[in-house]
Amino acid sequence: MKRYDPSSIEPKWQKQWDEDGVYVARDKGKKEKKYVLIEFPYPSGEGLHMGHLRPYVAGDVMSRFLRMRGHEVMYPMGWDAFGLPAENYAIKKGIHPRVTTAKNIENAKRQVKSWGIGFDWSREVNTTDPGYYKWTQWLFLQFFKAGLAYEATGSINWCPKDKTGLANEEVIGGKCDRCGTEVVQKEVRQWYLKITEYADELIDGLKDLDWPESVKVQQENWIGRSEGALIDFQIQDTKYKIQVFTTRPDTLFGATYMVIAPEHPLLENKELRIENRGEVDAYVAKAKAKTEEERITEGKEKTGVELKGIKAVNPANGKMIPVFVADYVLGGYGTGAIMAVPAHDERDFAFAKKFGLPVIDVISGGEPGELWEGAGDLINSGKFTGMSSEEAKKAITDFVHGKMKKQYRLRDWVFSRQRYWGEPIPLIHCEKCGVVPVPDDELPVRLPEVEKYEPTGTGESPLAAIESWVNTKCPQCGGEAKRETNTMPQWAGSSWYYLRYTDPKNAKEFAAMDKMKYWLPVDMYFGGIEHTTLHLLYSRFWHLFLHDQKLVPTPEPYARRVTHGIILGPDGEKMSKSRGNVVNPDEIVKEFGADALRMYELFLGPHEAMVSWNSQGILGVSRFLDRLWNFILSGEGEGNNEEAARVVDRAVKKVTEDIENIKFNTAISSLMICLNAVEGKPAADAFKEKLLKMIAPFAPHVAEELWHETGHKNSIHLEKWPEYDEELIKEAEISVVVQVNGKYRGTITAPTGLDQKDATVLALRLQNVSAALDGKTPKKTIYIKDRLINFVA
């Protein structure tokens, strides 16, 4: 008998599957389609690691399972290849990013193939391919034409190391998501996509999606919708007003002062007679210069300066109240100004205490003069006194002629980068015509060759230095014009790649509608939690927009989202080179084979949980595969014993349900239980076949090899998933737990379906039970058929 040797069978089958096109998905087939997706990787010089392996294997198990269940399955792969590392490497070595990217792709492809991932390579895409980014540019122009892409100069997040603007979503804890450098605020001309226009749809669409609740909540919180009112406060003896946004218009009578942000336009108004102008200007300058870090370290200690000589009028009661400038009010949210109600807002309370401002209770519920942020009935509120806060919100807003308003935390998406290795934004600046889109037939605007890749740091991209490229003709008037030199962020290409997979070679459209209609939406999207407020939010926004434009057939892109926990090193810490705890999947393949690697990774723990790699644990699955090999190839085994059939059928039921519910760890444990039970006994070929088919999604190579060794000609991965016999798996006899007062006292073995009377008789015969009852008759008996009988004495 041959020995199980992964290194001799795995490459053989990988090659064979490729040649036979086992994983190629057919468009518009008769079968019901399933579209399984993983987040396509950035092809880095480091190669792919465990963090990639986990979702790819999960998606692979799922697609193989679904294919065997009779679906037309698409499981495609591609490369998100624009981005900083390749560009930084080019800066250091002078090698074009295209060259390093191609090399890295080749290596990553070798890796995923060696893991036995059944991707459909006929649909491979690469975001840096002009045939691909042509459509990224075209799609951007649809936003532009719809008025959802706009240019503005404003204070934005800027990474001083990468020398480029960043989107809000790319700033993690005040630091650049890419390099960890402290982000600063800088005034730069940028292109924005108006994602805020879709804030409501982005929230409302979530409710019908089969996504993890935590991911939905996180997106919802990021968008941060709150409902409140806009209310105007007149500035005494002037024509000017300060408008505020508040979610608590019911507390208006308690507004004892106002605060405006340091960025508020009122401070630029020279007509206002601010008596302490110098002091105010100094405060504003200092506040604006603060970095994120300084603001955090200062904590919640309130600072501010009163605008002397200025008073505002509380529209509810006509009282004159002071106006402050303070940096606890943010310029970028709401109107950049607030009414301060110290009795009912923690921050206003702290500020009022520090500056000795009056605290007036207007909502009942708290201690007098103390903070109370809850709801209650109104007090000290004129004719509204006695009303509930909920009712008063609208009533008071109406009374002061305010209007209800929804407000969001979400900011528009800073969409331009001052870097080389990205899609050029396909716009032309003409002095006469303004900003003009590049005509469709001139797309793609190709990324030109440059001498120097370095970011300039001036707010211009390196492309600005190439005059021959920048200078062009206006498509509208034919006059002298200049190209936009900013490039798109990395998130552009990934915002629509799942659409391109449905029709990757189309030269006329980004994808044909009939193909999208067949394949969309993505049925199952495997990925990490880290993209919740990045890629996942961005691509939903693109999709919602494209749906409104009638360019895609479904309202949402991803029907079901499955997230995974990260794999920690053997020491329980995050894998990192500096810590020296990185487990390299390629080395595991070399030592144990891809099948063992895949199975062990799945067996480690629940897919969504954070788990640590245990270097010795893989021996368990390695032994399992070895025993499986021997079991399948040993013995002629015609012993058609019913017990074996029952054991295997039970496994079929459990494994099927577990795969459907993404519980791969318990599915594998059921397979182990099954093998443990049948091993060493004669078993009919039919049981062996069932077992092999169940193993096939998890360990595709060994299953295929054994399938062929046992006389089959076609790939096991195109076989039908096994079924089980509902009657057979029922137990004929069952052990019923006997308890006295809820405590275990023994079991009785009886035929299934025993009624209470017979069970009682059998149970009372147990010595342990009569001892526990101590001669008493049970007051009550609880009987759950085939499970338990409990005497309450």
Place this chain on the structure above:
RNA sequence: GCCCGGGUGGCGGAAUGGUAUACGCGAGGGACUUAAAAUCCCUUGAUCGCAAGGUCAUGUGGGUUCGAUCCCCACCCCGGGCACCA
């Protein structure tokens, strides 16, 4: 501070109202071997007991229930997200 997860043997974990600790790793003992590896068999939550069996254990304290790892309340700890968003 607010919002999500989570806390079970030596370790990864299983079980979400009904015998807690499946499966795997590790450990101990044995078989085979000149020996070792590999493989196979047995034992393995703690504790008392010769045994039968008992008692105690799912972060802590309460509650609901015939019965709670599971449901409810309060608290502690760990991980993640947001963070002066009015």
